Amino acid sequence: MKKTKRRLKKPVKIALISIACLAVCILGILALPRNTVLSQGQEYLKQQEEKAVDDLSEKLKETKYQELQQGIDEGKVDLFALFDDAVIFGDSRAMGFSVYHFFPDSHVLADSGATVEYISNWLDQVETINPTYIFFSYGVNDMGMQLDDAGGYDKVYQEQIQKVLERCPDATIAVNSIIPATDEAVAESPRWNKVDEYNAKVKSMCQENGWIYIDNTEISQNGDAPIYQADGVHFLPSFYTTWAENMILGLEQNKN
Structure with missing residues (x-):
């Protein structure tokens, strides 16, 4: 015992x-004062509610994205009709959207040989259209520019986009990554070898300003995809459907 x-x-x-x-x-x-205990409890409940709403929002966004992708893949969604309330600024590559009759001419604000400094040339037109979505696609001509004195490529690009937003303050901005040229084209013009460097600046610019960055790396396969014309720089007509799909899905996946 x-x-x-x-x-x-x-x-x-x-x-x-x-x-x-x-x-x-x-x-x-x-x-503790009764109010302190109550406040702590309320704050906890508020955090849990916000977390639940955020989780639900992300799930709904992902579901909507998947449904859109499936609809496009199955031909149930008219891909180019999704751009009815959009415009694209750009160079000769972007011009292909109107040259090959995917977008109306008035919604392609682009010039052959254009750089980001050309954006301000189209301010009156974009204000007249007042689109909900504004896409940008530059770079193939920009890599030969000397912009160090102006603060760098991303600073000049940002200033130009902000001019557009002064005219269309409610627009959603989406900026395309620069699609590289083929290895053969780069060998002839080494300035096109700066794609990764310039894209890093463009992506950082978008993150800092809350703009959408459209990553085209996968669809271009770093210049190895069968999407190029003989010059290794411009695109075949068939590529514009792939590019447009990547833009609209990137927009859907990243917009608020």
């Missing part, structure tokens, strides 16, 4: 300590 009593002493002691700690905690909580 004595041995049994000794074995009971330790559990009893631990239980008593636990009860004492719990009592101290309860007394500590009771000692």
Whole structure:
């Protein structure tokens, strides 16, 4: 019997300590002002509600994205009709959207040989259209520019886009990554070898301003995809459907 009593002493002691700690905690909580306890409880519930709403929003966004992608793939969604309330600024590559009759001419604000400095040439036109979505696609001509004195490529690009937003303040901005030229084209014109460097600046610019960055890396396969005309720079007509799909899905996936 004595041995049994000794074995009971330790559990009893631990239980008593636990009860004492719990009592101290309860007394500590009771000692707090009632408003403080209530405020902490309300804040916790608010955080849980916000978390639940954010989780639901992300799930709904992902579902909508998947449904859109499936609809496009199955031909149930008219891809180019999704651009009815959009315009694209750009160079000769972007001009292909109107040259090959995918977009109305008036919605392609582009010039052959254009750089980001040409954006301000189209301010009156974009204000007249007042689109919901504005896409930008530059770079193939920009890599030969010397913009260090102006603060760098991303600074000049940002200033030009902000001019557009002054005319269309409610528009959603989406900026395409620069699609590289083929290795053969780069060998002839080494300035086109700066794609990764320039894209890093464009992506950072978008993140800083809350603009959507359209990553075209996968669809171009870093210049290895069978999408190029003989010059290794401009695109075949068939590529514009792939590019447009990547833009609209990138927009859907990243917009608020």
